[in-house]
Amino acid sequence: MTTSIKAEYEIDLALHTKDFKLNKIQDFCPLCHSSIKPVYRYAWVDNRGLQAVFECPNENCKKLFIAYYRISTTDERSKLETEYYYSNSEPIRVKEKAFSETIKNTSAQFCEVYNEAQIAEQRRLKNICSAGYRRALEFLIKDYLIQEKKDEKEEIEHKSLFDCIEQYVDDSRIKECAKKAAWLSDGETHYYRKWGDKDLNDLKVIIDLTVNWIESESLAKKIIEEIPEPKKRKKKKKRRKEEKEESDQGN
Numbered sequence: 612m613t614t615s616i617k618a619e620y621e622i623d624l625a626l627h628t629k630d631f632k633l634n635k636i637q638d639f640c641p642l643c644h645s646s647i648k649p650v651y652r653y654a655w656v657d658n659r660g661l662q663a664v665f666e667c668p669n670e671n672c673k674k675l676f677i678a679y680y681r682i683s684t685t686d687e688r689s690k691l692e693t694e695y696y697y698s699n700s701e702p703i704r705v706k707e708k709a710f711s712e713t714i715k716n717t718s719a720q721f722c723e724v725y726n727e728a729q730i731a732e733q734r735r736l737k738n739i740c741s742a743g744y745r746r747a748l749e750f751l752i753k754d755y756l757i758q759e760k761k762d763e764k765e766e767i768e769h770k771s772l773f774d775c776i777e778q779y780v781d782d783s784r785i786k787e788c789a790k791k792a793a794w795l796s797d798g799e800t801h802y803y804r805k806w807g808d809k810d811l812n813d814l815k816v817i818i819d820l821t822v823n824w825i826e827s828e829s830l831a832k833k834i835i836e837e838i839p840e841p842k843k844r845k846k847k848k849k850r851r852k853e854e855k856e857e858s859d860q861g862n
């Protein structure tokens with residue numbers, strides 16, 4: 612939503628102030644990561660763009676940050692109607708993603724690489740963060756498969772991620788999603804080009820799905836191990852009944 616703020620600028624060493632149009636004002640704090648309506652404090656315009664200082668209204672934060680805006684280069688716009696487009700904010704504090712104990716125990720390397728990719732993403736290093744997320748997915752899937760199939764450790768390690776998914780992953784939905792991400796990690800430029808413009812969020816959704824899948828598989832396995840089979844329980848009950856009868860007869 613377009614909005615406007617007062618900003619200062621300099622012409623011939625004299626300061627002036629006027630309203631400038633912004634395409635948006637960000638709705639989260641780059642330092643405490645809360646959803647906020649930032650408090651405007653100051654803005655400066657020069658030929659490189661507009662820099663606006665905002666304060667986070669969150670009582671536990673109250674920190675200042677600078678939002679950077681680029682001047683619109685759209686030809687149809689009249690020079691008098693110049694609009695500034697949000698680019699990024701600084702400084703940022705990187706928020707690490709917390710993974711469950713199941714995931715940490717499955718692949719510590721996945722957690723580490725994922726959070727490194729997240730740092731790269733928050734610092735807008737797009738190429739590095741895409742490669743990082745794909746690498747993280749590879750650690751997660753391979754470490755999980757090795758944990759499940761210890762005898763095939765070497766084979767899994769040497770296989771491509773795509774082949775591992777094809778051969779060992781049974782869940783059909785996870786298989787299809789993870790295969791798409793694996794094509795990218797195997798350097799299939801055709802898919803890379805096709806996917807290049809797509810939001811990075813798709814790759815992160817695939818990772819989230821894989822994390823959920825591994826967590827539910829582990830949970831199901833734990834429950835199966837912990838709850839005894841109904842037959843065994845029946846036998847136990849029968850044995851207890853027989854013991855009771857024997858002791859009654861003894862009395």
Ligand SMILES: [Zn+2]
Binds near residue numbers: 641643669674
């Ligand atoms: Zn804040």
